[in-house]
Amino acid sequence: MITGNAPVTRNLIRRFVEHHRFQRFIIAVIVANAITLALETSPTLVAEYGTPLRTLDTIALSIFVVELLFKLGVYRWQFFRDPWNVFDFVIVSIALIPASGPFAVLRTLRILRVLRLVSAVPAMRRVVSGLLAAVPGMASIAALLALIIFVAGVMTTKLFGEISPQHFGHLGRSLFTLFQVMTGEGWPQVARTVMDEAPAAWVFFVIYILVSASPC
Incomplete structure (x- = not known):
């Protein structure tokens, strides 16, 4: 039953x-x-x-x-x-x-x-x-941004490490600073700190912001 x-x-x-x-x-x-x-x-x-x-x-x-x-x-x-x-x-x-x-x-x-x-x-x-279906494309964008930040991090550590050690004293600090710059948070202050001793540094920051913003 x-x-x-x-x-x-x-x-x-x-x-x-x-x-x-x-x-x-x-x-x-x-x-x-x-x-x-x-x-x-x-x-x-x-x-x-x-x-x-x-x-x-x-x-x-x-x-x-x-x-x-x-x-x-x-x-x-x-x-x-x-x-x-x-x-x-x-x-x-x-x-x-x-x-x-x-x-x-x-x-x-x-x-x-x-x-x-x-x-x-x-x-x-x-x-x-829909978001999960877009993950592969988003992962490619994230990988591209990570590559851009890494290359720029090595460059800025060598170029600006002695000028602004609080921002670019070592690779880890440079990567964090560049991520902050990419988001647009406080980047003028970072740029002006470097430009006090390297006036042409604005060229790097303008190009970096344009390149890092383009994949988004």
Whole structure:
């Protein structure tokens, strides 16, 4: 009798977890959980409403666990073939790790549960999928920028290391300075510091900014 009713039960649970109302309920829980986690950053609110906030957090986590158990019961091993299901599983599993002792730092990772909103909202999933599809091209751009910064870093260390050691004293410092210059943050001050002793240095900085900005 139990064996015969099992497929029926699985189908009922499947329709339940795939129903749009259930999906909206999960989205609402995720948003509410995000709000409670944000409220916990206030020492005043925690001192006054700490227990209710922790209770709401526990209820939200329990709902997420039950949802995953339902999906595991319905889809079984097929559950792990969907990357978004694996994403949800990892996020919820992290939240179940005891946040005490050496694992106390993991308590801050509870906020990762908010990222479940990405998997729960189809529009967000499409955006993330599009971004992931663009990763190979983005990686090529990042590699090109890294090469440009490295070449410029070696040049500036040799050219300006003695003039401005605080910015170009060694390769690591030069790379950091050049990354800062590439973002446009404070580069006039860096350039003027060097130009006080090497007036023609502006040529390098103008060319570097134009070249480093072009791949973007």
